[in-house]
Every structure is written in structure tokens, then in C-alpha cells.
Amino acid sequence: SWEYVKKEKSPDMIHVLQFPYNGEPPRDRLVKTEITPNKDHFVRNHGGIPEIDAGEYYFDVEGLVNDPKRITLKELQDESIFPRMSKVVTLQCSGTRRIEQINEYPGDGDELINAPWGEGAIGTARYTGVSLKKVIKYCGGLKEGGKHCEFFGADTYFKKGNVYNYVVSVPYRKAKIHEVMLAWEMNGEPLPRIHGYPLRVVVFGYIGARSCKWLYKINVIEEPSLAPVQMKEYIYYSPQMGKHNVTYSNGFSIQTMPVSSAIMTPVNHQQIVHDGKIKLTGWAFSGSGWPERVEVSGDGGSIWYEVPFEQVSKKYYHAWRVWEYEMPVDAEGWLEFCVRTWDNALNTQPTFVRSAWNWDLHVTSSCHRVKIYSVN
Ligand code: MTE
Numbered sequence: 043s044w045e046y047v048k049k050e051k052s053p054d055m056i057h058v059l060q061f062p063y064n065g066e067p068p069r070d071r072l073v074k075t076e077i078t079p080n081k082d083h084f085v086r087n088h089g090g091i092p093e094i095d096a097g098e099y100y101f102d103v104e105g106l107v108n109d110p111k112r113i114t115l116k117e118l119q120d121e122s123i124f125p126r127m128s129k130v131v132t133l134q135c136s137g138t139r140r141i142e143q144i145n146e147y148p149g150d151g152d153e154l155i156n157a158p159w160g161e162g163a164i165g166t167a168r169y170t171g172v173s174l175k176k177v178i179k180y181c182g183g184l185k186e187g188g189k190h191c192e193f194f195g196a197d198t199y200f201k202k203g204n205v206y207n208y209v210v211s212v213p214y215r216k217a218k219i220h221e222v223m224l225a226w227e228m229n230g231e232p233l234p235r236i237h238g239y240p241l242r243v244v245v246f247g248y249i250g251a252r253s254c255k256w257l258y259k260i261n262v263i264e265e266p267s268l269a270p271v272q273m274k275e276y277i278y279y280s281p282q283m284g285k286h287n288v289t290y291s292n293g294f295s296i297q298t299m300p301v302s303s304a305i306m307t308p309v310n311h312q313q314i315v316h317d318g319k320i321k322l323t324g325w326a327f328s329g330s331g332w333p334e335r336v337e338v339s340g341d342g343g344s345i346w347y348e349v350p351f352e353q354v355s356k357k358y359y360h361a362w363r364v365w366e367y368e369m370p371v372d373a374e375g376w377l378e379f380c381v382r383t384w385d386n387a388l389n390t391q392p393t394f395v396r397s398a399w400n401w402d403l404h405v406t407s408s409c410h411r412v413k414i415y416s417v418n
């Protein structure tokens with residue numbers, strides 16, 4: 043499948059892990075466009091990349107629904123049965139910028155699970171499909187007690203001597219407000235195989251992990267899924283958890299992505315020869331709304347400048363904004379640039395990586411900092 047990956051993705055993807063394949067695009071290119079081209083969209087896999095024949099494809103809806111059904115892709119795409127939805131959505135892996143936490147202290151360090159991502163495990167695409175709520179309705183609605191939707195992915199992965207399917211769940215209340223889509227199209231093209239062909243889940247604003255690829259079953263249940271990915275992997279551990287005492291119940295399940303942002307250019311330790319101005323570019327995102335204001339600093343966070351509105355892309359619910367800023371710089375030598383974002387609910391980012399370090403190294407949402415060497 044390595045040959046296949048090279049064909050499907052841009053040749054200069056940064057290969058965070060080769061097997062299972064995990065990759066992110068080059069920093070400068072990612073924020074050049076609001077919609078990430080499919081070839082540049084990051085890929086996060088726990089295991090293999092299944093090859094599924096769309097013509098034969100169906101998925102099952104079972105558990106706590108009144109009328110469990112098997113639904114083919116053809117039926118799902120039949121507009122006389124299901125109205126379509128199409129939306130620009132940012133998917134962000136909860137491991138984005140994990141490398142900064144690793145540099146602080148490596149924590150769990152399970153390579154297969156905790157890939158050492160940079161700032162590029164985020165991407166934005168227009169997805170087309172059907173709202174999960176419509177599918178549940180088509181299956182007669184929920185039975186008494188049905189509260190969570192469990193998604194089964196056809197890929198398999200190995201952990202501690204066992205083989206698992208990729209299984210996660212989301213609360214039904216998320217589907218109820220049409221924020222869960224079953225999508226077969228990404229930026230006007232059939233979903234690429236590496237992104238879940240022929241059908242994946244897209245959960246708006248939640249960590250990427252809940253957006254199950256290669257979907258083959260939906261099971262409606264009373265409690266969150268007991269599958270290892272749901273129970274053990276995307277946990278935000280309490281600060282006193284470490285190697286000696288870690289238990290899965292001492293943390294909570296990470297769902298909504300908090301507000302965060304990153305500087306994509308210049309890059310850390312870059313020497314920049316300039317005549318009084320240095321251009322910064324980056325992204326800003328909030329899983330619970332939208333990034334309202336982006337601020338940058340040239341002195342490590344003492345004085346902040348608001349990125350002017352015209353220089354920030356438009357705001358959409360559940361989508362990032364890409365931004366740029368011309369920073370006036372007189373000083374020579376080492377400078378620390380940083381960015382922070384306020385979302386529409388006035389949430390902002392922790393100040394330092396160490397302010398929010400956690401055992402499983404998830405959600406590095408602290409102010410992003412890059413040190414550059416200025417030659418004026
Ligand atoms: N779905 C399946 N079946 N298998 C996986 O390994 N990885 C999840 C999610 N869905 C995964 C999956 C994680 S952790 C993320 S961040 C997103 O897919 C990444 O989606 P992408 O590869 O399309 O960018």
C-alpha cells in the first residue's frame with residue numbers, strides 16, 4: 043500500500059509514520075488555501091487501508107433503532123430517499139502539534155498510537171453526504187435508551203497481540219443537530235480510498251478520531267462504546283497520571299476540539315533576512331464555533347497585535363480560518379513569534395506547552411511559538 047500512498051498523496055508529504063501510514067503536508071502550502079486539496083489533506087491511520095468495491099458496498103444500522111436496516115451506497119445517494127447535505131468542515135487530529143509535548147516530556151510514547159505530529163494534522167474540505175439523523179429516522183428512529191452511535195471501520199489494527207476493527211462512538215445529541223454526516227464526496231471527488239472510500243463519518247468540530255473511515259456498521263447503544271479506541275486512546279488524563287499509575291478511568295474522553303492556532307511560516311529556527319517586515323502565515327480553528335480574533339506577538343507574548351480582519355479568511359461554523367500578518371521588526375537576533383486565537387465564546391489558548399501537558403500527549407493547543415533569527 044506504500045506505492046498506493048505515494049500515488050494518492052502529494053510526493054512531499056511529511057511521513058509522520060510509514061506503517062500505518064500517517065502523513066501531513068508541508069507547512070507553507072497548507073495555509074495557502076482555505077480548502078485543502080485532497081492530495082495535501084493529512085492522513086491519520088491506525089492500521090491498513092482497505093480496498094472496498096463501492097458497487098457492492100452497504101452498511102448496517104443496528105442496536106437501539108426501531109427498524110434495523112442494511113443500506114446500500116446507491117440507496118444512500120438516492121435523493122428521493124435521503125436529502126443531501128454539503129458543508130465545508132475542518133478535521134483536526136487531537137495529536138496535532140504533539141511533537142511539542144514530546145519535546146517537553148515523552149509521556150505514553152506509544153509510537154503506533156501517538157504519532158509525532160507537527161502543525162499539519164489539520165485540513166479543511168467540502169464534504170457531501172447525508173445527515174446521520176436522516177438515516178436514523180429512516181430506520182424508524184431511536185428505541186428507548188438509545189443515546190450513542192457506535193461506528194465500525196473496516197480497517198484492522200494490532201495492539202498488544204490482538205487485532206481490532208476501528209470502532210468509536212459519538213452521542214446521538216450531536217447527530218440530532220445535523221452535525222454528523224455520512225460522506226462519500228470530498229471536494230467534489232469521490233472520497234479518496236485513503237480517506238475512507240466509499241463512505242466515512244464526518245463529525246463537525248469533534249476530534250478527527252470520531253470521524254470513522256471505511257464505515258460498515260452503525261450500532262445504537264446506551265453508553266459510549268467499550269471499544270479500545272473509544273475507551274483507551276483519546277483520553278485527556280488528569281495531571282497526576284503517569285506511567286506508574288495510569289488507569290483509563292482517570293481521564294475524560296476528548297470530543298470537541300478546543301480553540302487553537304499555529305504559525306506555519308516562518309518556521310522554528312529560521313534565519314530571515316528582511317528590510318523591516320516579516321510575513322507570518324498560519325491557521326486558526328475552534329471545534330465549538332469559529333475563530334473570532336487572531337493575535338500575534340513578536341516578543342514571546344508581551345505585546346499582541348490583532349490580525350486585521352481583511353487579512354483573515356471568512357468565518358464559518360466548524361471551519362478554520364487561514365491568516366497572514368506583516369510583522370514590523372527592527373530588532374536583530376533571536377525573536378519569539380507567537381499566535382493565539384479567541385473563539386466566538388471568548389475561549390483562548392493556554393500560554394505554554396507545559397501549562398497543559400498530559401500523559402497521552404493529546405490536544406497541544408497552547409500558544410504556538412516559533413523562534414526566528416532576524417537579520418535586518
Ligand atoms: N477511521 C478508521 N476506520 N481508522 C482510523 O485509523 N483514524 C481517525 C479518523 N478515522 C481512523 C479513522 C483519526 S485519529 C483521525 S484524526 C481521522 O480519521 C483522520 O482522517 P483523515 O485521514 O481523512 O485525515
Ligand code: MO
Nearest residue numbers: 135136250251
Ligand atoms: Mo486523530
